[in-house]
Amino acid sequence: MKKEECFYLGKIVSKFSFKGEVLVKLDTDEPESYSRMESVFVNYNNNLVPFFIERCALHKSDLLRIKFEDVDTEEDADDLMKAELYLPLTLLPKLDGDQFYYHEIIGFKIVDASFGEVGIIKAVNDTTAQALFEIDHNGTEILIPMNDEFIDKIDRESNVIHVKTPEGLIDLYL
Template sequence: MKKEECFYLGKIVSKFSFKGEVLIKLDTDEPESYLKMESVFVDYNNNLVPFFIDKSALHKSDLLRVKFEDVDSEEDADDLMKTDIYLPLTLLPKLEGDQFYYHEVIGFTIQDVTFGKVGIVKAVNDSTAQALFEVDRDGIEILIPMNDEFIGKIDRESKVIYVETPEGLIDLYL
């Protein structure tokens, strides 16, 4: 399994017991959705390694307490500290209508109501206060805020995102 085929679920943040249990800080709004997992991929030495889950339970709000198979001591758990946890993209629930996962719109065309075809979505930058579409227009990068008021419609079939950006926003880059 490659990282491109997976989504980031969280990070192992601490040990929980002397029997090898760990706490995973989940990067999700719905931690209860991940209670019945049979396995996860652990980013161990830059390889995604499958780990099978003996048992898991929610701990406080967004922490998942996990007992992995064959992780039976504090020493075993030490080895996994601060590693990232991934799941295959196929396990993400399908979104309907104008909801989308960032990874799924890479390669979509951005079509602005007044400007016309803007370019192709190369990435989504979510490290800023406002997530941004990074759009390539013939080698020029255009950043468009992922604001609900700007996004009109997502056409998954045609791979087009229809937007209505404020006047002059796209022209700033050209």
């Protein structure tokens, strides 16, 4: 399994018991959705390695307490500290309407109500306070904030996102 075929689920942040249990900080708004998993991929030495789960349960609402098969001691758990967990993209729940996962809109066309066709989304920058569409407009990068007020409609069938940006925003880049 390759990282590109998976989504980031969370990171092992601490040991929970002397029997190899660990706590995982989940990167999700719905942690309860992941309390019945049978396995995950652990990024171990830069390889995604499948780990089977004996049991897991929510711990203090946003942490997941996991007991992996064959991780039976504190030393075994130490070896997994700070490791990232991944699941296949196929396990993501389908979103509809104006909700989307960042990875699914790469390659979508952006069309602005005033400007017209802006370009193709090449990436999403979520390292800033406001996530941004990174758009390729004939070799020029245009950044548009992923603001609910700017997004009019998402057409999944034709891979187009219709936006209505403030006057002059796109012109700043041209």
